[in-house]
Every structure is written in structure tokens, then in C-alpha cells.
Amino acid sequence: MMLQDGPVQLLCLTANSGVPLFTRGSSKPLPFSVIGSLNGVHMFGVGQGVSLLSCDTGGGGKVVWRVFKDSVMLIAVSGGQRSQSSLVKEELYLQRLLDNVWGCMVLVLGQDELVSVRNVERLKRDLRACFSLIDLLLDERQQSIMGNLTHCADSLLPPNPALLQEAMAGFAQAVDSECGCLVIHGRLAAATEKWCHLMPQEVALLLTLMQTLSNSGSSSCDYPVFLPQTSPTVALRLLRFQLLPGADVCVLCGPTPSLHKAESQLLCQFWSPLVDSLRDCLAVGERCLPPSVILRQDVLSLMLINRETHRSVSCVRTLSHQPDPLLPSRARCWELLKLFYIFSITRYFHKEDCLFEEQTLGSSEDFVQGFPHQPLQCYLVTEECKCYGLQTSQHQLFLLLPLSVPAFTLRSVANQTLSQIVTSTGF
Known part of the structure; x- marks a missing residue:
């Protein structure tokens, strides 16, 4: 258990x-x-x-x-x-x-x-x-935020990514920055190329900082930050603006422009035409997947990690008004998903960013050394659900399914889910 x-x-x-x-x-x-x-x-x-x-x-x-x-x-x-x-x-x-x-x-x-x-x-x-x-x-209580554990950026896949990506690139260039992102409900929805090249932990910490700044109630702020690995001794300016409740845009820049100029002259120019697109993103919510992605009914929760971009999407299925007492609650699904992720990467799957942990978690490494190959799939049956993990060269997928799902179908469910998300979104 x-x-x-x-x-x-x-x-x-x-x-x-x-x-x-x-x-x-x-x-x-x-x-x-x-x-x-x-x-x-x-x-x-x-x-x-x-x-x-x-x-x-x-x-x-x-x-x-x-x-x-x-x-x-x-x-x-x-x-x-x-x-x-x-x-x-x-x-x-x-x-x-x-x-x-x-x-x-x-x-x-x-x-x-x-x-x-x-x-x-x-x-x-x-x-x-x-x-x-x-x-x-x-x-x-931060159940749906996984980046602090995975060191991957929690992401939301918007219905109209091209428009948002273009606006993000244009806004960043206008404020003389190469590094910026759009955040929806604490998750990355669009980002410049330079932002994607930051260290994964730095992105996760910046998203956490954005959440605290958003919780403060301010509509905009100019905040000095040091990037722990990229720039630990030289401060950068983090400019953050609230576009709509739950939707924020931020850039890392130098001494110019001023916060007032960026807010009064540039913000509306790039983001006012996209209000409807931003509302569509907000409507996606904690599902993090656009309506084009139709998941199987027997998928309780999932987390998909792109190992190349160090981004992840995760969601828990919304239960009906009369939840099945045999299924774990929504909060418990988030907890089980995190625990299955830890179980999988400490015993089976490769961890790109855990050099220190690989030296300290000796018992897990001894377990892995018992295999003559790198495991690509694993599953676990608990008292509450069945869990299945799948690893490819580009992705890691972690699924939670009801106990009623036959064990021999778990692999096909995982492959089908991975194919559906990647084909529909290009993630």
C-alpha cells in the first residue's frame, strides 16, 4: 500500500x-x-x-x-x-x-x-x-502541481497553441527579452525558445514564484530573481502581468523597459486581440488537455512527461456527482499518481536529473542493477487501483486505472493513451 x-x-x-x-x-x-x-x-x-x-x-x-x-x-x-x-x-x-x-x-x-x-x-x-x-x-494541498517533484514544467496544452506562441514571441521581443512564458492556472501554456532552454528546476521554481506573486493579488510586478544554475550571482528582472484571472505572462529582462511602459504601451498591443483564446485556455482547467484529446473512460489519472523538453501534463478524471465508492477520490488520485511516479523512477525508469539521488538511494540502484536491460514498462496493483508506467526515448507515461481493468489490457491502454495525446497535440 x-x-x-x-x-x-x-x-x-x-x-x-x-x-x-x-x-x-x-x-x-x-x-x-x-x-x-x-x-x-x-x-x-x-x-x-x-x-x-x-x-x-x-x-x-x-x-x-x-x-x-x-x-x-x-x-x-x-x-x-x-x-x-x-x-x-x-x-x-x-x-x-x-x-x-x-x-x-x-x-x-x-x-x-x-x-x-x-x-x-x-x-x-x-x-x-x-x-x-x-x-x-x-x-x-498543491495536489495538481507536479513540477517540484518531477523537475519538469507543469504544462497546459491549449486548443490554439500557434496564436499564443506567436503573441508570446512578439511580446518578448517588444520588451527586449528572449525569455518569457504564458502561464495558465500555474501551468506553462506558451514559452519562448530561450525559456525552454532554462534548466528544468529553474523553470519549475519560476512557476512556483509566479504562483505566489499571483496569490498576492497584484496585477503586475517587477521582481529581481537569480537563476540558481544559469545566473546565481547576477540578478535579472522578472516582469509579470495578469492578463485575466488565472492567466499571467512574464518575461526575464534587463534594466529596460520600465514596468509602466511595458504595461501601458505593449501589453494590450499583443494580448488584447487574444482574449477569447485566453478564455479557451482557462476553460481547459486542470484537465490540461484540449477538447481534441478524448481519453478512455477507464483512465482515472495520468501524467505524461516529454523527456526532451522537460515538460509534463497531468490530469485526474472528474468524477460524477455520485462517485463510485470503489474508486479513489480525486485528491487520492493525485496522491497515488505522485507516489507511483516516485515508485517507478526509483526502481525502473531512467532519471536524467538525479545525479545526487543516484548516489544516495543505494537500495533502489541495487534493485535496478538486477536487470540486464533498461526497463521500459512497469505496472503495480494496489488495494485501490492499478498503475502502469511506459517509457520511450521521448516520453514517460504514468497511468492510474480501476481495479476492474484486466491486467493484460494495461499495455494497450497505455499505448493508446500515449498515441492519442501525442497525435492530437504534438506534445
């Missing part, structure tokens, strides 16, 4: 002295003595020439340590009863969480401020600007 219970607490300390910088996650933070012990056991290991990466607790929880740039230590602590296989899945989730939190800190403050700590109290104050982003990463 795939379970992931209990809140995750995040601790941030200075790597050398162990001074706490902040804690996030649970409403009841860990006592200072426990925080000191977690830091102390890691420092003891370092003194003995041992790098402590993770450990399991007696109560079935997991603790993961990461030190970034020999300056900042992040510790993730999760609780709850878990099996040994669930702990492997939990470790990958926590490793990516810590990587994303560090990315958020660099995104907002820049790497220099975090590596060269001159005043700890000032750093504590500055880090408060990261809290809304970090809290969003820790928020388990």
Missing part, C-alpha cells in the same frame, strides 16, 4: 556553527534540543570523515541532511509509519524538497548572500522573503 502520512518539518542552519536560521512546516516546531542533536550528529560524522545523508527513525520517519556550498545546512524531518519500500520513496521526495528549497533561497537572495554570510541576524531577516515560496513547496 502506498502511503505518505505525517507533516514534513524543514530546518535551516549555518553549516559551520549550526546557528538556526529558520524552521518551516509544522505548526509545532521541533524543540531546540532536537534541532541541536540533529546538527550535532551530522557534525560528529563530518569529524570522523563520514558524510551523514539520511537515517530512519524508530517511529517509521525519515531524516535527510544536505549541505549547500559549505555554508547552509538543510534538514528535512518527516514522521509517520512507513514500510521500508515507502522510506525509499520518501527519501527521494525529501531530497528533491531540499534541493528546491535551496533553489528558492538562491532565486530570491542570490548565491553570494548565502555563501558569504557576514551577519547571521541580517540573513535571518532576508530569508523571510523566501517563506511564501518554501511554504508553497511544503503545502501538500
Whole structure:
């Protein structure tokens, strides 16, 4: 049974002295003595020439340590009863969480401020600007957002992509930028070529930042950002504009143009003629797929990843007003989809962006080494549903189906679903 219970607490300390910088996650933070012990056991290991990466607790929880740039230590602590296989899945989730939190800190403050700590109290104050982003990463209610886990950009496939792509390219050029995107309900709908060449984690973090800026209620903003891998020490300007509720456009640019000029002179020129197209995109909603894609009735949820572009689309079927008690709820389908993704990439499928994780998740790698080939398909039967994973040179597809679907038909359902989406959208 795939379970992931209990809140995750995040601790941030200075790597050398162990001074706490902040804690996030649970409403009841860990006592200072426990925080000191977690830091102390890691420092003891370092003194003995041992790098402590993770450990399991007696109560079935997991603790993961990461030190970034020999300056900042992040510790993730999760609780709850878990099996040994669930702990492997939990470790990958926590490793990516810590990587994303560090990315958020660099995104907002820049790497220099975090590596060269001159005043700890000032750093504590500055880090408060990261809290809304970090809290969003820790928020388990963000069910339909997968990019923080997959390091692929959550995407929405619009009914009229050519018009939106042309407008996006024209608007970006008008504001003297090569890097911009259109975001619908927190998902990428159109982007310039340069935006698509950003590192996958950077795109996922920028989409998270866009969500927090959108939640603030402002219609536009001029926000300095550091790209954690592409530009960690030199700030860029992120200009964000709300086109319609739920539809935002943003660009990364230099000192010009001003926010006022871009908003008053250029925004309407490119986007006013496309109001109807934007509303069509908004109507797609969490389905993320245009009406031209007709899914089988027995597909409960799916996630399709394009391995070349590092974009993904995911959706959960909308249940009827009288849901079948034998089927998992909509929220549970999102949870199961994430857990099946973790299960698949920790045991079967290749992970392009997990170099650190490949060194730390030893039990999973030992499992994979038992195969004389690279697995291309896998399936799992749980107490709630059947899961099927399919990997090609370009795509990874993860499906959840009812228990009533015969096991021998799972492969044909997966191939049919993949063909239907790719043929209709070119994704």
C-alpha cells in the first residue's frame, strides 16, 4: 500500500556553527534540543570523515541532511509509519524538497548572500522573503502541481497553441527579452525558445514564484530573481502581468523597459486581440488537455512527461456527482499518481536529473542493477487501483486505472493513451 502520512518539518542552519536560521512546516516546531542533536550528529560524522545523508527513525520517519556550498545546512524531518519500500520513496521526495528549497533561497537572495554570510541576524531577516515560496513547496494541498517533484514544467496544452506562441514571441521581443512564458492556472501554456532552454528546476521554481506573486493579488510586478544554475550571482528582472484571472505572462529582462511602459504601451498591443483564446485556455482547467484529446473512460489519472523538453501534463478524471465508492477520490488520485511516479523512477525508469539521488538511494540502484536491460514498462496493483508506467526515448507515461481493468489490457491502454495525446497535440 502506498502511503505518505505525517507533516514534513524543514530546518535551516549555518553549516559551520549550526546557528538556526529558520524552521518551516509544522505548526509545532521541533524543540531546540532536537534541532541541536540533529546538527550535532551530522557534525560528529563530518569529524570522523563520514558524510551523514539520511537515517530512519524508530517511529517509521525519515531524516535527510544536505549541505549547500559549505555554508547552509538543510534538514528535512518527516514522521509517520512507513514500510521500508515507502522510506525509499520518501527519501527521494525529501531530497528533491531540499534541493528546491535551496533553489528558492538562491532565486530570491542570490548565491553570494548565502555563501558569504557576514551577519547571521541580517540573513535571518532576508530569508523571510523566501517563506511564501518554501511554504508553497511544503503545502501538500498543491495536489495538481507536479513540477517540484518531477523537475519538469507543469504544462497546459491549449486548443490554439500557434496564436499564443506567436503573441508570446512578439511580446518578448517588444520588451527586449528572449525569455518569457504564458502561464495558465500555474501551468506553462506558451514559452519562448530561450525559456525552454532554462534548466528544468529553474523553470519549475519560476512557476512556483509566479504562483505566489499571483496569490498576492497584484496585477503586475517587477521582481529581481537569480537563476540558481544559469545566473546565481547576477540578478535579472522578472516582469509579470495578469492578463485575466488565472492567466499571467512574464518575461526575464534587463534594466529596460520600465514596468509602466511595458504595461501601458505593449501589453494590450499583443494580448488584447487574444482574449477569447485566453478564455479557451482557462476553460481547459486542470484537465490540461484540449477538447481534441478524448481519453478512455477507464483512465482515472495520468501524467505524461516529454523527456526532451522537460515538460509534463497531468490530469485526474472528474468524477460524477455520485462517485463510485470503489474508486479513489480525486485528491487520492493525485496522491497515488505522485507516489507511483516516485515508485517507478526509483526502481525502473531512467532519471536524467538525479545525479545526487543516484548516489544516495543505494537500495533502489541495487534493485535496478538486477536487470540486464533498461526497463521500459512497469505496472503495480494496489488495494485501490492499478498503475502502469511506459517509457520511450521521448516520453514517460504514468497511468492510474480501476481495479476492474484486466491486467493484460494495461499495455494497450497505455499505448493508446500515449498515441492519442501525442497525435492530437504534438506534445
